[in-house]
Amino acid sequence: MLTIHQLVKRRGSRTILNGISFQAQPGRVTGFLGPNGAGKSSTLRIALGLDRADSGKALINGKPFTHLRNPLATVGALLDGSGAHRARTGQAHLSWIARSAGLPRSRVDEVLEVVGLSDAASRRVGSYSLGMGRRLGLAAALLGDPEILILDEPVNGLDPEGIRWIRTFLRERAATGRTVLLSSHLMGELAETVDDVVVIHQGQIVADGTLAEVTGAHSSLEDAFFALTTRNGRAAP
Numbered sequence: 514m515l516t517i518h519q520l521v522k523r524r525g526s527r528t529i530l531n532g533i534s535f536q537a538q539p540g541r542v543t544g545f546l547g548p549n550g551a552g553k554s555s556t557l558r559i560a561l562g563l564d565r566a567d568s569g570k571a572l573i574n575g576k577p578f579t580h581l582r583n584p585l586a587t588v589g590a591l592l593d594g595s596g597a598h599r600a601r602t603g604q605a606h607l608s609w610i611a612r613s614a615g616l617p618r619s620r621v622d623e624v625l626e627v628v629g630l631s632d633a634a635s636r637r638v639g640s641y642s643l644g645m646g647r648r649l650g651l652a653a654a655l656l657g658d659p660e661i662l663i664l665d666e667p668v669n670g671l672d673p674e675g676i677r678w679i680r681t682f683l684r685e686r687a688a689t690g691r692t693v694l695l696s697s698h699l700m701g702e703l704a705e706t707v708d709d710v711v712v713i714h715q716g717q718i719v720a721d722g723t724l725a726e727v728t729g730a731h732s733s734l735e736d737a738f739f740a741l742t743t744r745n746g747r748a749a750p
């Protein structure tokens with residue numbers, strides 16, 4: 514379980530996270546939804562120990578990320594890009610991570626297979642398409658077979674087949690009792706994939722509930738999202 518409690522983050526005089534709280538539960542896919550600049554990546558970076566909050570807590574199974582005994586087996590993350598050096602092959606990139614985390618070499622071939630990159634494993638990352646880069650990033654996140662997956666905009670750069678694949682993959686992950694949190698600004702995709710929805714806008718949580726609860730009386734999650742994040746039909750400043 515991922516718990517965000519009263520998180521506050523300031524940058525200079527701006528408060529970019531204004532006391533936000535929510536949870537991502539085991540066995541469920543939680544969508545973290547918000548327009549550009551709402552604070553999604555900032556929240557995820559704090560949860561993963563890559564940035565510090567000014568106050569509040571981000572807990573993974575009750576502990577801050579930096580206190581986890583076995584981080585790769587507890588939480589896997591996909592942030593911007595694949596994080597791989599362009600001159601390395603996909604396989605070499607994953608082998609390096611596996612080795613430094615003390616994971617068996619066999620996991621590399623397993624995760625390459627899971628994300629559909631086995632045939633491209635010995636190609637240099639620089640020759641990968643955007644979607645292949647996302648798949649490689651996901652493969653790295655899966656190396657430790659983590660209980661919790663945190664994915665920042667995972668469908669960016671994926672073609673329709675890739676989007677369908679990741680949707681099925683994340684649903685299967687949740688069905689085995691794992692926790693999945695994914696951020697997105699693509700409402701249509703999110704509605705097809707998630708059980709729960711958290712909407713962030715200008716550093717504040719403006720909705721939090723099941724997909725049905727957040728959609729409410731609106732005809733779609735997209736309509737609900739625009740109603741929550743705009744005023745008088747115009748984007749809120």
Ligand SMILES: Nc1ncnc2c1ncn2[C@@H]1O[C@H](COP(=O)(O)OP(=O)(O)OP(=O)(O)O)[C@@H](O)[C@H]1O
Nearest residue numbers: 524529547548549550551552553554555556697698
């Ligand atoms: N390193 C930084 N220095 C200064 N301001 C930052 C920094 N990182 C983020 N911000 C600001 O914090 C706010 C939240 O940004 P964040 O990247 O968390 O939003 P987001 O919801 O992930 O947006 P997007 O969908 O565009 O990725 C934005 O106003 C952004 O400009």
